[in-house]
Every structure is written in C-alpha cells, then in structure tokens.
Amino acid sequence: MSNTELLPVLESEAEPCCPPLDERPLTAEEAERTARMFKALGDPVRLRLFSAVASHRNGEACVCDISDVGVSQPTVSHHLKKLKEAGLLSSERRGTWVYYRVEPAVLAAMGAILTKAASV
C-alpha cells in the first residue's frame, strides 16, 4: 500500500508552495504549511530516524533497519507516522515489512527556502 499523504510544501514536484524566507514575509497560510515540516524535524529522535532512512541504501529502509536510536518500537512507529504526516517520508508494505523512503522533492523545497534566504 503506497502512502498517499499530501506533501504540504509542494503544489507539485516542480513548484514549491512557499517563497524563500527572505523574499517577502510569509503569509499565515504559507507559514502554517512550512512550519509543519520544520516542526517534524525539530525532534532529536525523529531527526535521527529520518537521517537513518535517508542514509540507508537508496534512501529507503525497512523499519527493522532503523530502530537503533534507544527508544521503544512503539515510539519509533509514532515518530515515523509523524514524519509521514508531515510529508517527509512515504511508506510501502512489502510482505512482512513496511519500507520507508525519503521524499527528495520535499527536502529540496525546504532546502531552497533556507539557502536562498542564506544568500542575502
């Protein structure tokens, strides 16, 4: 079963929803959508899990590969769900295991929001 969560920062893969942070003040709606993704990466355990998936072979990992962050399996599952809800990971069941993938287009959009702002 593929993950069909909406990816909040992107209207489509080619077009980010929100301007670089230094272009103009964000509207309330833009800020809501963008903050949701930053917040998802704003927890150390979620960030470690995310990094474990992103650095795994092909940017994809089974939940069995990435549980070595010193928290219980239910806590791992909770954080993976939050990352999915924020549109940062997708998941797919294959046989016994659920595999998680990073969403490169979403990360690129978030990176562009920051790095364009950094070239002030």
Next chain:
Amino acid sequence: MSNTELLPVLESEAEPCCPPLDERPLTAEEAERTARMFKALGDPVRLRLFSAVASHRNGEACVCDISDVGVSQPTVSHHLKKLKEAGLLSSERRGTWVYYRVEPAVLAAMGAILTKAASV
C-alpha cells in the same frame, strides 16, 4: 550590545557541525543540536517573524518593523528570544530600538543539510 549566543549548528562560520542527513545516521548529540534549530522554525508565528526579518532591507529589522503578525508585543518578544536562543537571529540595541539580523551562515548550514540529502 551584541548577541553572543552560540550558534549550535556551526563550529565556525565555515564548518557546519553536522553532516547532510543522507550521509550517515546522525549521532544523538548531532541530532540534539540540529533539531533545536528546526524546532525554532517549526512554529508558524516564529517562522513569519523570521521571514519578516530576513526579507527586510539588508536582512535586518527593528522590532517596530515586524510586529504585524497578529499577536501581542510580549508574544513577539518571546518568539524573537527563542529564535535568538536557537542561533538563527542576532540582535543589537541602537538607541531606543533593538535590531534583529538573520544569521546567514547558520541558514546556509541548515539548507546544506537538507539539499544534499535531497540529491540522493
């Protein structure tokens, strides 16, 4: 008075503390430091204030320029303090007003953490 907060993502302006998210799983310490900055941008009001400073002339704004986000002045001050504590803004008092500046090197480091991960 200049802000002398430590900038947690950077060891120095040239050298980010933490690898791109797809290079290897972050250590607990790296995740703590990086998550702190993402968390600071994970609130819609903080993100709007940050964007208001970043998009202001020369990436610098007086608190009097950036209070138009529909929250009270004490709330604005609270959020600006959080952004400073995360190392994303610095501040300087000049006469009556406090001026806030973005920290471009820190943003560049955060952007690099994301955009290198996005090129998987």
